[in-house]
Amino acid sequence: AQKVTQAQTEISVVEKEDVTLDCVYETRDTTYYLFWYKQPPSGELVFLIRRNSFDEQNEISGRYSWNFQKSTSSFNFTITASQVVDSAVYFCALSEAEAGTALIFGKGTTLSVSS
């Protein structure tokens, strides 16, 4: 069975701090996708990244970076120099590699960044 665990329910930081959101997944598939989404108070999901299981290279996009480690089944997300606008709920998700399969979401981590 597939499962995504985000052990951190809530994190509070002060602006300019770095913060890492943890994500651990379980799957028996050898080919799969991992995702991160941001959900601001409006509710609309904002896509951040998709990574397939064969690509373990770490990725950096501006202040965001992702660390994918198959050995520990983790796909952690780091925000560098956090800003108040980063405050949101962040979801890690997993899907099979076949088209037309749904995403399995973690429970989400609520990030609060104060000024």
Added chain:
Amino acid sequence: GAVVSQHPSRVICKSGTSVKIECRSLDFQATTMFWYRQFPKQSLMLMATSNEGSKATYEQGVEKDKFLINHASLTLSTLTVTSAHPEDSSFYICSAATRTASTDTQYFGPGTRLTVL
């Protein structure tokens, strides 16, 4: 990028009425559409998967007679909550999946917030 719309964005109704939510892929044909439900401060849970022209597949615990899904075309899926009750109050999000030569992915709609009084 691909856009998925949902209508309405917010609806308040009385207990016992039915509510229809539309999910449209605006600039692509979606082979599959998914309906998720999100209760306050909780995660998104898959309700059902629908493919154009065929019956939807519901997740365990989701009543198919209560949550009617129609996927009449490659750009439109509807979710009808029949005889809604306060416990059906939730945020309903659809996503549309497509496959191109280079990638296959799904795009989420902005969600519909349903409040049943």
